[in-house]
Amino acid sequence: MGKRTNLFLLLGGGLTALMVGLALLGTFWTPYSPTAMGAGEKFAPPSLAHLLGTDNFGRDVFSRVLQGMGASLLIAACVVAIGCLAGTLVGCLCGYFGGPADYLLTRLCDAVTAFPSVLLALVIVSLAGRGTAQIVVALGILFIPSFARLVRGETARHRQANYIQSARLMGVSHGRILTAHILPNLWGVLGPGVVIGFNNAVLSEASMSFLGLGVQPPFPSLGSMLSDSQTYLQRAPWYALSAGMAIALLILGFSLLAEGLQRRRRA
Amino acid sequence: MKKRILALFLAVGVLSGLLGGCQEATPTDPIPSDTNGTSTQAPQKPAEIAVGIAQDLDDSLDPYHMTAAGTREVMFNVFEGLVKPDSRGNLVPAVAESYAISPDGLTYTFPLREGVTFHNGKECTFEDVLYSFQTCAADSVNSTVVAALSNVADISEGEGGVVITLTAPDPDFLSMAASVYIIPKDGTDQAAHPVGTGPFRFVSRSIQENVILERFDGYYGAKPALERVTYRIFEDGNALFTALNSGALDLVAHLTVDQVESLTNGYQVLEGTMNLVQAMYLNHAEAPFDSELVRQALCYAVDVDAMLALTADGHGTKVGSSMYPAFGKYFDPALADRYPHDVEKAKSLLAEAGYPDGFSFTLTVPSNYDPHVDTATVLVEQLKEVGVDAKLELVEWNTWLEDVYAGRNFQATLVGFDASTLTASAMLARWVTDNGKNMINYANPDYDSAYAAAQDPSHTEEEQTAYYKECLDILSRTAANVYLQDLADFVAVAPNLKGYEFYPLYVMDMSLLFFE
Numbered sequence: 001m002g003k004r005t006n007l008f009l010l011l012g013g014g015l016t017a018l019m020v021g022l023a024l025l026g027t028f029w030t031p032y033s034p035t036a037m038g039a040g041e042k043f044a045p046p047s048l049a050h051l052l053g054t055d056n057f058g059r060d061v062f063s064r065v066l067q068g069m070g071a072s073l074l075i076a077a078c079v080v081a082i083g084c085l086a087g088t089l090v091g092c093l094c095g096y097f098g099g100p101a102d103y104l105l106t107r108l109c110d111a112v113t114a115f116p117s118v119l120l121a122l123v124i125v126s127l128a129g130r131g132t133a134q135i136v137v138a139l140g141i142l143f144i145p146s147f148a149r150l151v152r153g154e155t156a157r158h159r160q161a162n163y164i165q166s167a168r169l170m171g172v173s174h175g176r177i178l179t180a181h182i183l184p185n186l187w188g189v190l191g192p193g194v195v196i197g198f199n200n201a202v203l204s205e206a207s208m209s210f211l212g213l214g215v216q217p218p219f220p221s222l223g224s225m226l227s228d229s230q231t232y233l234q235r236a237p238w239y240a241l242s243a244g245m246a247i248a249l250l251i252l253g254f255s256l257l258a259e260g261l262q263r264r265r266r267a
Numbered sequence: 268m269k270k271r272i273l274a275l276f277l278a279v280g281v282l283s284g285l286l287g288g289c290q291e292a293t294p295t296d297p298i299p300s301d302t303n304g305t306s307t308q309a310p311q312k313p314a315e316i317a318v319g320i321a322q323d324l325d326d327s328l329d330p331y332h333m334t335a336a337g338t339r340e341v342m343f344n345v346f347e348g349l350v351k352p353d354s355r356g357n358l359v360p361a362v363a364e365s366y367a368i369s370p371d372g373l374t375y376t377f378p379l380r381e382g383v384t385f386h387n388g389k390e391c392t393f394e395d396v397l398y399s400f401q402t403c404a405a406d407s408v409n410s411t412v413v414a415a416l417s418n419v420a421d422i423s424e425g426e427g428g429v430v431i432t433l434t435a436p437d438p439d440f441l442s443m444a445a446s447v448y449i450i451p452k453d454g455t456d457q458a459a460h461p462v463g464t465g466p467f468r469f470v471s472r473s474i475q476e477n478v479i480l481e482r483f484d485g486y487y488g489a490k491p492a493l494e495r496v497t498y499r500i501f502e503d504g505n506a507l508f509t510a511l512n513s514g515a516l517d518l519v520a521h522l523t524v525d526q527v528e529s530l531t532n533g534y535q536v537l538e539g540t541m542n543l544v545q546a547m548y549l550n551h552a553e554a555p556f557d558s559e560l561v562r563q564a565l566c567y568a569v570d571v572d573a574m575l576a577l578t579a580d581g582h583g584t585k586v587g588s589s590m591y592p593a594f595g596k597y598f599d600p601a602l603a604d605r606y607p608h609d610v611e612k613a614k615s616l617l618a619e620a621g622y623p624d625g626f627s628f629t630l631t632v633p634s635n636y637d638p639h640v641d642t643a644t645v646l647v648e649q650l651k652e653v654g655v656d657a658k659l660e661l662v663e664w665n666t667w668l669e670d671v672y673a674g675r676n677f678q679a680t681l682v683g684f685d686a687s688t689l690t691a692s693a694m695l696a697r698w699v700t701d702n703g704k705n706m707i708n709y710a711n712p713d714y715d716s717a718y719a720a721a722q723d724p725s726h727t728e729e730e731q732t733a734y735y736k737e738c739l740d741i742l743s744r745t746a747a748n749v750y751l752q753d754l755a756d757f758v759a760v761a762p763n764l765k766g767y768e769f770y771p772l773y774v775m776d777m778s779l780l781f782f783e
Contacts, residue, residue: 234529
């Protein structure tokens with residue numbers, strides 16, 4: 001790659017910044033109230049008054065997409081935070097200390113990964129009930145293994161490195177080695193990992209809401225909007241397109257960003 | 268989507284499928300007696316049609332074990348009772364030639380019709396009727412019918428047919444008798460090869476694929492114009508709609524207004540109603556719904572017309588009390604206008620009740636049926652205007668049945684109730700104070716006495732009707748629930764297929780259809 005401009009990083013960063021900016025805007029301000037009915041005509045096509053048209057209740061689709069993106073990103077952030085923190089903790093300890101505990105936890109992570117994540121989340125939600133908090137917890141738990149594996153591998157690699165061995169010989173404590181030496185070296189893998197995690201979390205949240213298990217009406221979510229709009233695909237294609245495009249652009253942004261980060265790391 | 272609708276019917280109509288009523292504003296063409304062969308179109312289309320249905324008949328084909336409304340809808344063409352309902356909700360003689368009820372209401376005489384044969388070719392006799400009543404009483408999954416049959420003291424042969432004696436008078440007995448389908452006593456396996464006396468005979472069922480009925484040439488009544496009806500099963504609503512729109516199906520019922528709007532194949536669209544009362548049902552045992560003022564305030568706060576415009580392009584019929592329009596005898600359209608949309612009035616009533624700043628409550632809605640969820644979504648917005656904060660909680664159908672319906676553990680819920688038999692009591696008995704199905708804990712002595720008077724056999728039919736109407740008025744006056752609508756039901760029919768009639772119950776009568 002050399003010194004060539006990292007196009008992925010540029011495009012992905014730009015797109016992500018734009019979408020996240022819009023989502024942030026949506027949490028503070030929307031052109032109309034996202035739940036107000038009759039803000040316009042039912043199924044009004046996109047116009048200056050309603051940038052993305054209106055839905056089956058005459059609600060402004062643009063306002064709903066803005067707020068839906070905000071909700072999706074907030075959930076994704078919480079999910080990634082849970083997954084990343086817990087995953088890093090587990091991964092670090094396992095990778096550094098090894099032993100039977102490492103073996104057990106690694107197998108446990110493998111077992112969790114073996115199930116399709118949406119299926120597992122469905123089970124959790126059907127036990128704990130529907131709602132945003134339940135979705136965050138369910139998806140958060142499911143995101144732990146991927147981070148744990150990533151971090152465990154990296155930690156195990158560093159543990160063998162000469163500088164860690166030297167630190168050990170100098171009598172530095174385990175806790176300090178982990179926090180001061182190993183953790184800072186994890187950013188390289190954690191960075192793209194977090195971005196890909198965001199990517200997956202947005203998708204998972206959208207699938208759960210699509211199935212009616214995530215964000216509950218009347219509050220908008222990209223997934224539930226996509227599900228609702230199915231019925232009106234012919235009558236109001238802009239409804240489904242808006243929600244679908246929002247999801248697609250969010251994910252595209254994160255994917256490009258992750259790819260860009262990885263290329264920069266390799267370069 | 269279609270599947271959800273059926274799931275709803277399957278469960279709200281958990282009991283049986285006979286609703287009652289009269290008068291339905293639908294196009295009704297008379298059945299031409301000589302349709303066969305008189306078609307003037309050049310290439311004569313064979314008299315067979317394909318009907319799209321949204322669920323397989325996988326509960327049972329046995330007339331006493333059917334539970335799903337969708338199954339009853341099909342098998343209505345195969346089975347008949349001593350009497351059967353017509354499209355206006357009257358009970359007309361079927362296997363019986365006529366019926367007579369003694370003045371004390373205890374003895375029912377049903378002379379049997381001459382020449383009624385089963386689809387297996389055997390003639391229908393008293394023995395078969397006796398066997399059917401006994402089997403139904405012992406076996407039926409329909410608890411309402413079983414309860415009514417436990418009142419039968421004796422079934423004997425006489426007066427050219429069947430004489431049934433009751434231990435106590437039951438004004439609803441005749442409609443219960445219509446639910447007892449007559450089957451042959453040396454019957455085959457009804458669950459796999461149902462045999463009845465109806466205008467169509469069962470030919471085959473292919474799991475998840477189709478059910479085929481053929482005209483029964485030995486039928487005693489007017490011969491159906493159609494020779495063969497194939498019910499094709501599409502469990503996916505979109506697939507069903509695509510098949511309909513491509514012209515592969517001749518008839519599909521229970522379409523939504525959005526599907527109708529999207530239909531481009533030039534089919535006729537007929538509009539009827541679903542025969543249920545959709546309302547926001549309020550738990551009177553929970554504050555603040557124990558206050559009549561609060562309930563009335565909610566009725567004023569809700570704008571049903573606006574809701575209909577948003578959810579169904581204005582289709583649907585306002586009800587105003589626990590009775591739907593197909594029950595023409597009892598339904599009073601004036602009740603629907605008792606609480607016109609009036610935000611100021613609602614606010615002042617709330618203030619009077621001690622909630623000047625409104626209150627918040629949880630509105631529990633089963634998630635399997637979109638129209639109820641849509642209605643609830645609109646109501647939540649409307650209630651905001653008077654400061655009432657309704658929190659929407661979607662639950663699985665089974666959870667709803669357990670917690671809300673059986674457990675009565677809820678504040679408010681939004682569903683539709685239908686009638687399980689062809690009687691007003693099927694709609695009204697549940698609001699009597701100590702009724703087991705009184706989900707909302709409605710307790711009103713006036714209502715109880717009016718209902719008891721309506722059930723008293725010493726009253727004439729006119730007096731009975733008046734008492735039932737009084738019950739409805741009390742429900743409306745005390746704002747027992749926030750009554751909304753009877754949902755619109757759309758049927759798409761091939762352009763040259765005529766004769767479709769809406770019934771006040773969940774059935775499709777194939778014997779009335781003909782090609783023009």
